[in-house]
Amino acid sequence: MSLSLETPALLFSATSLILLAYTNRFLTIAQIIRSLKKHYDDNHNKSILIEIKNLNLRLSLIRYMQLFGVLCLFLSVFAMLLLYLNQKTIGIYLFGLSLLCLLISLAISFWEISISVHALRVHLKDIEENEKM
Incomplete structure (x- = not known):
């Protein structure tokens, strides 16, 4: 089995773009959570609290996505060094x-x-139910 030094280097651009996309998702969700928390502090609406919990789960997943993405990049560089x-x-x-x-x-x-996608469909379902009234 043979592997050239250039092969692991091919992951650099793809992994960098993926990590950038993950970071953008993280920042967007963090901004939404801050906004929802302010609304929750004002209204104490249970649906807002459920949405914040959902977004918190998504933040945790994004953290793991970033962790494995960085680990991919690190291992690729280390593989290049060993090659x-x-x-x-x-x-x-x-x-x-x-x-x-x-x-x-x-x-x-x-x-x-x-x-x-599931969360967005729940919001769309609420809109459809309001339209029927």
């Missing part, structure tokens, strides 16, 4: 582990997006 030092076998296994971390990060991302 450079002619430690091909260990480098290949570390690169495989970095790909596994990327897959885990993407799977958690899919989970987080599913939660988001």
